[in-house]
Amino acid sequence: MGLEQLDANKLIGPQQDVETIETWADRNGITYATARSWAMRGVLPTVRLGKRRMVNSAMLRQWLLEQKWTA
Template identity: 45%
Template sequence: MSTQHVEQPPFDVSFDLDGKRVVYLDCRNALLCSKETFAAMNGVTVDTVISWMQSGTVPSVKMGRPRLVNLAQLRADLAKGKTIFAQGDYGDD
């Protein structure tokens, strides 16, 4: 039997549509995720994700102090057929 340590990605804390705190163990249904979790999910460094967020290559949203990757927007765009993500695609939300 294996044990999952929830301090390690792909664990993340997010918020549901009502603003209640939700813990996701795999982020498949999360609306938002931290830059650390997004980096782990995509096999890149956190600095790369920060650069993507700053340049508008991936959608992000400021929730209080941290800036989070907007997974819901990414999924919606992928469902619409978006295949290329370039600088400036997303504004500062």
């Protein structure tokens, strides 16, 4: 599964700018293992807060807005 296969309806709505990988995965309907793999490979932008790695949803949204989409 790639980022392009995420359900866009789940990406729109209440979300935090920074959230745990587990929370992000659950909200977007993918497994924690997949989200963690994306985070470790740099597919998902993350930040470290203490001992936790958090998905930076604000950076992800900005990146998505900058993409040129084709139909």
